[in-house]
Amino acid sequence: MNIADINTLNLVAGYLLLIFPLGIILWNRIQIFGQTLLAVARMTLQLLFVGLYLRVVFELNNFWLTGAWLVIMIGVADVSIARGCNLRIGRFAAPLFVSLLAGTAVPLLFFVGLILKRPFLLDARYIIPIGGMILGNCLRADIIGIKNFYEAIQKSQKAFQHTLAQGARLQEAIRPFLRDACQAALAPTVATMATIGLVALPGMMTGVILGGADPMTAIKYQIMIMIAIFSGTSITVILAIWLSIKSSFTAYGLLDHRIFKR
Numbered sequence: 001m002n003i004a005d006i007n008t009l010n011l012v013a014g015y016l017l018l019i020f021p022l023g024i025i026l027w028n029r030i031q032i033f034g035q036t037l038l039a040v041a042r043m044t045l046q047l048l049f050v051g052l053y054l055r056v057v058f059e060l061n062n063f064w065l066t067g068a069w070l071v072i073m074i075g076v077a078d079v080s081i082a083r084g085c086n087l088r089i090g091r092f093a094a095p096l097f098v099s100l101l102a103g104t105a106v107p108l109l110f111f112v113g114l115i116l117k118r119p120f121l122l123d124a125r126y127i128i129p130i131g132g133m134i135l136g137n138c139l140r141a142d143i144i145g146i147k148n149f150y151e152a153i154q155k156s157q158k159a160f161q162h163t164l165a166q167g168a169r170l171q172e173a174i175r176p177f178l179r180d181a182c183q184a185a186l187a188p189t190v191a192t193m194a195t196i197g198l199v200a201l202p203g204m205m206t207g208v209i210l211g212g213a214d215p216m217t218a219i220k221y222q223i224m225i226m227i228a229i230f231s232g233t234s235i236t237v238i239l240a241i242w243l244s245i246k247s248s249f250t251a252y253g254l255l256d257h258r259i260f261k262r
Contacts, residue, residue: 015040018040021036022036022037053069054124054128057069057124057128058124058125060124061120061123061124061125062124063122065124066122066123066124066127066128067122069124069128070104070127070128070131073131073132073135074097074100074101074104074135075097077100077135077136077138077139078093078096078097078100079093080139080143081096081100081139081142081143081146081240082096084143084147085143085146085147085150086147086260086261087146087150087259087260087261088258088259088260088261091244091247091248091258091259092146092244092247092259094243095239095240095243095244095247096142096240096244098239098243099142099235099236099237099239099240099243100135100138100139100142100236100240102235102236102239103134103135103138103232103233103234103235103236103237103239104131104134104135104138104232104236106231106232106235107134107227107228107229107231107232107235108127108130108131108134108228108232109121110228110231111130111224111225111228112126112127112130115224130225130228133203133204133225133229134225134228134229134232135232137189137229137232137233138232138233138236140188141185141186141188141189141233141236141237142185142236142237142240144181144184144185144188145181145182145184145185145186145237145240145241146181146237146240146241146244148180148181148184148185149174149177149178149180149181149241150248150255150259150260152177152180152181153174153177153255154255154257154260156177157255160173160177160255161254164252164253164254169253170245170249170253173253174245178238178241181237181241182234182237182238185233185237186230186233186234186237189226189229189230189233190230192226193226193230196222196226197219197222204218204221204222204225205218205219205221205222206218208221208222247259
């Protein structure tokens, strides 16, 4: 079974759907009209570029090329997280990169190597789309978790300092904030897992079905990708916070406010 293609003319016609959101934005004088047009243009150009690039990557299926693309994806996510949390990239680039790499690589290699048993571990056709889904969720979880962690400490500065003054070590003082940050970061994935299949058919399952596979095969893929995503997000959030602590606090255990962009 072949997937029904969308020709260029029909793709252009699809942009007519933008009449509704753009009309609402103009009618209510919401100040994001230009930003929305720019976002649509960027999305189109970026996806067209990625589509052309992935054709080459899939055809060559080269270890180094696939690995380089994953590193680029992680690097872009790294910068996006720092900006989304309003943090200085220089302070957080390395901790975020390591945490994203671990959070993506561990469940991804487990999925492709142990579950799918692909003979070529970095098979581009599996590694890139599955890795992209895991990484995208890691990015969102990191923004929620890291932002929650550092902003909560900043807002509760007096209580935090009081805990330190009573003799608590830094690891003990940050534990309540770490717990709340992890809960906030993981809660969306937990909620998705609890309602998946009842509220909506997710992307992985829909894609496999559209590709002509049996619905039960699609369901098994979806179960595994959700487990991989949940594992990846939990790894990346806890690692991102722990690895960034050393450069985010002073020698006295106080939060260094220079980590925030002004």
